[in-house]
Amino acid sequence: MRIFVLRTFMKTIKVNRGQVLQRPGDLNSKFYEVKSGLLRSYTIDDKGKEHIFMFASEDWIMADNVGPNTPAEMFIDALEDSELNQREKTEKVEPENEKLIRRIAVLQKRVIMLMSASGIERYEHFVKTYPNIVQRVPQKMIASYLGITPEALSTVKKQRLSEK
Amino acid sequence: MRIFVLRTFMKTIKVNRGQVLQRPGDLNSKFYEVKSGLLRSYTIDDKGKEHIFMFASEDWIMADNVGPNTPAEMFIDALEDSELNQREKTEKVEPENEKLIRRIAVLQKRVIMLMSASGIERYEHFVKTYPNIVQRVPQKMIASYLGITPEALSTVKKQRLSEK
DNA sequence: GCTACGCATTAATGTAGATTAAGAAATGAA
DNA sequence: TTCATTTCTTAATCTACATTAATGCGTAGC
Incomplete structure (x- = not known):
């Protein structure tokens, strides 16, 4: 039983x-619920390289996990002729859901960073995003979070410093 | 307004x-809601190397995103003295939430794989997990999803084949 | 049936980051 | 404060994977 009557402008499209x-x-x-066929979402990095974020086949949901009215981060296209249920993200969401959706957005960004950014770029993004964490944990843990060794982080930080 | 009265056995712990x-x-x-302090979750791979999955400071939620009664994948520990609200995952969840939680679990696995597994290991995991997708998309898209080049995937597959 | 274009494979070479090792600096415990 | 342990830095070497490039193959369109 649901309490919110969702005014869902659902439309089936081919x-x-x-x-x-x-x-x-x-x-x-x-966002799209795949009834049949196959969708893909992907980004293109600064070097022009494609990075596929996800595939969605039958019964999967394909969505760019950014809030409604936030500019999309990714391409979504069809790899096969497909039949989809299209819905609006703006349906009323419970606060509980909202937290989960925000967590998915963070993870989406993390996956994209891991696939398309170098160690130092991931570090700079991390520092910008979590400045308070940076000050509270040893460097080697940040390296571990970024997926590089502490030695590499140390070296790469020095290089970047001397470039400025 | 919520419809489900959650019998949440919430406990504040230090x-x-x-x-x-x-x-x-x-x-x-x-799972844990951080009131003060700092938590971390991490895995240890076969080579004994730690990979931090996330940090959680004030007002963040720390959870290993596996279902209740599923064996945990990660360590969770405190990097600072902390005060936490501890809750049960087994609270009633709406089907809508369930889908989101499953998506988070998939992304968690993906991040861990990207950080701790080699290209060929990620490929083998992908083939096992999505055998139907493998047959429907060109190799180069699988490589793109895995975060390696088609050339590397081709080479590494041949090597693996000749080892068996 | 051709033709062309995208895809897979292979090989040569390049490079970011891993590994190893050792010393310096910072941190914590007694 | 002192000692011990952890963390950070630096440098040399190594390796997984990227890049580049060439060749052959499959398949969709003509």
Whole structure:
């Protein structure tokens, strides 16, 4: 039993192989439930390289995990002719859900960083995002979080410093 | 307004720096809301190397994202003396939440794999987990999902094959 | 049936970061 | 404060994977 009556503007749509459903920067507040076919989401980094974030086949949900009315981070397109249920992200969400969605957004960013950014770039992103954590834990734990060795972090930090 | 009255056996606890709250394999069905202090979760790979999955400071929630009554994947310990609200994962969850939690579990696994497994190991895990996807997309997209180049995947697959 | 384009494979070479090791600095316990 | 332990830095060497490039293959379109 649900308490919120969701005014869900659900629409069933058919898309062809190759069709793009979302581009980075779009204020697309939709997500897609795959009834048949196959979708993919991916980013393109500064070097022009594609990084696939996820595939979604039958019964999976495909969404760019950013809030509604936040510019999209990723491309979404169809790898096969597909049939989808399209819904709005703006459906009322409970506060409990909101926390989970925020956690998914953090993890999405983390995966993208791990796949497309160098050690020093991940470090700089971390420092910007969690400045308070940086001051409270030893360097080697930050290295461990970033997926590099403390030695590499030390070396790479010095290099970056001397460049400025 | 919530419809489910959650019988939440919430308990406020204090832990000292260094104290371990959870070990891999534990059937620990608890999660922790950090009131003060700092927690960390991490795995140890086959080579004995630590990989920090997340830090949780004030107002963050620390949880090993596996279902209740599923053996834990990670260590959780305190990096500072901390005060925590401890709750049970077994609180009633809505089906909507359940989907989100499953997605978080998938992402958690993905991050751990990216940090601690080699390309070929990630490939083998992917094939085992999504055998149907493997057959439906070109190799180069699987490589992109895994975070390696198609060339590397091709080479490494051949090596593995000749070893068997 | 061709033709062309995307895909897979292979090999040569390059590089970010791992590993190892040793000394310096910081931190914590007594 | 002192001693011991952990953490950080630096440097030399090593390795997994990236890059580049060339070749052959499969398949969709003509």
